[in-house]
Amino acid sequence: MERISAPRGTQDILPPDSNLWTQLEETIRHNGERFVYGEIRTPIFEHSELFARGVGQDTDIVSKEMYTLIDRGGRSLTLRPEGTACVARAFLQQNLANLRGLPQKLFYIGPMFRYERPQAGRYRQHHQFGFEVFGDPQPEMDAEIIAIAISIFRALGIRQFEVDLNSIGCRECRPVFLAALKKELAPHLMELCTDCQRRYQQNPIRMLDCKKETCQQMLDQAPHPVDFLCLQCQTHFIRMQKCLSALGFSFRLSPRLVRGLDYYTRTVFEIVSPELGAQNALCGGGRYDDLIEILGGPPTPGVGFAGGMERAMLILQENQAPEPLRLDVYLVPLGEEAYSQAMLLAMRLREAGIRTELSYDRRGLSAQLKVANRKHARFALLLGEQELKEGSLLLRNMESGEQRTISKSEVLQSISSVLAV
Ligand SMILES: [Zn+2]
Numbered sequence: 402m403e404r405i406s407a408p409r410g411t412q413d414i415l416p417p418d419s420n421l422w423t424q425l426e427e428t429i430r431h432n433g434e435r436f437v438y439g440e441i442r443t444p445i446f447e448h449s450e451l452f453a454r455g456v457g458q459d460t461d462i463v464s465k466e467m468y469t470l471i472d473r474g475g476r477s478l479t480l481r482p483e484g485t486a487c488v489a490r491a492f493l494q495q496n497l498a499n500l501r502g503l504p505q506k507l508f509y510i511g512p513m514f515r516y517e518r519p520q521a522g523r524y525r526q527h528h529q530f531g532f533e534v535f536g537d538p539q540p541e542m543d544a545e546i547i548a549i550a551i552s553i554f555r556a557l558g559i560r561q562f563e564v565d566l567n568s569i570g571c572r573e574c575r576p577v578f579l580a581a582l583k584k585e586l587a588p589h590l591m592e593l594c595t596d597c598q599r600r601y602q603q604n605p606i607r608m609l610d611c612k613k614e615t616c617q618q619m620l621d622q623a624p625h626p627v628d629f630l631c632l633q634c635q636t637h638f639i640r641m642q643k644c645l646s647a648l649g650f651s652f653r654l655s656p657r658l659v660r661g662l663d664y665y666t667r668t669v670f671e672i673v674s675p676e677l678g679a680q681n682a683l684c685g686g687g688r689y690d691d692l693i694e695i696l697g698g699p700p701t702p703g704v705g706f707a708g709g710m711e712r713a714m715l716i717l718q719e720n721q722a723p724e725p726l727r728l729d730v731y732l733v734p735l736g737e738e739a740y741s742q743a744m745l746l747a748m749r750l751r752e753a754g755i756r757t758e759l760s761y762d763r764r765g766l767s768a769q770l771k772v773a774n775r776k777h778a779r780f781a782l783l784l785g786e787q788e789l790k791e792g793s794l795l796l797r798n799m800e801s802g803e804q805r806t807i808s809k810s811e812v813l814q815s816i817s818s819v820l821a822v
């Protein structure tokens with residue numbers, strides 16, 4: 402039979418690496434706890450329209466990268482490509498603003514799906530974590546979001562950070578900027594790439610983050626959102642920078658930074674680390690004061706960030722080796738009579754928190770001890786005919802080879818005390 406392999410762009414996470422993944426998730430959850438954010442788990446698929454409206458029809462994600470399927474009921478469903486639109490949908494649907502009050506502070510961890518060309522470090526099923534706040538318009542909250550991200554990456558062992566920062570304005574001042582941008586570029590339209598020519602018509606702000614060099618040169622010279630901020634947006638941006646300085650975070654203004662999603666307003670940022678070389682981006686985010694309205698809710702400010710967990714894993718892997726599975730007791734019944742007692746005993750040991758594996762291997766003692774060795778068991782616990790008769794067990798220290806008989810009634814106590822050493 403032909404073997405079936407996993408789809409392109411997916412990966413199997415095996416032990417002991419899966420332990421590092423757990424550790425990464427715990428680091429994120431610990432920070433959620435410390436900053437007092439609650440974990441939200443939304444479905445892995447949503448109605449396709451959520452992303453068309455919430456992320457933006459003209460974004461790369463929605464136009465090229467979504468896993469969309471029609472289910473048996475004829476509904477268009479999409480495997481979630483990012484988390485913010487899902488969390489915002491849940492925030493609205495579950496009526497969190499009214500039932501629990503504002504601001505709502507939430508975080509998520511989980512798989513996301515994008516139909517990307519597989520290349521090093523890019524997966525079609527990848528994992529993201531993100532923090533979102535709904536209902537707080539203050540610039541200090543933008544800074545808190547950045548502080549959470551930096552706390553997490555510090556805990557993973559990163560020491561140096563640079564925050565790339567920009568403000569892309571609000572619905573009052575952005576149209577003024579866009580008009581100026583279009584006016585400036587109108588005579589040079591044919592010199593832009595075809596993507597930018599399309600964006601010029603449909604979503605001109607996205608031209609700013611074009612990766613093509615000729616476009617970049619032209620857009621460096623063109624007007625930037627920061628030059629057109631209204632008074633409120635300016636004040637917000639300046640107060641936010643003050644907070645970052647107070648926190649001791651170094652930042653640089655990046656006038657062409659817009660991020661690939663449509664829902665951002667005012668603050669957009671990326672956190673990079675000079676320790677990481679070319680692929681140095683750790684996470685990105687910003688404010689999305691219009692998103693809840695776009696999804697049919699009342700005006701509700703929002704701010705958040707998301708980070709890729711595969712990238713975070715690379716950092717974690719550089720700083721520590723994964724811990725292998727540990728085995729305290731390898732329990733070896735010798736002879737058919739011993740099995741039923743051994744099963745019950747193994748159960749009791751595990752319930753007492755002792756990492757116990759029971760051998761169902763019918764081979765002789767020396768073969769079994771070899772297995773115990775290979776598994777790096779700290780102790781082998783032997784239950785043979787003799788021991789069965791006497792109500793005892795033989796406890797063997799696998800490192801020293803030292804053996805002693807312990808009584809069955811005291812087995813938990815004896816093993817706990819030797820393990821504690
Ligand atoms: Zn504004």
Ligand SMILES: [Zn+2]
Nearest residue numbers: 594597611616
């Ligand atoms: Zn371009």
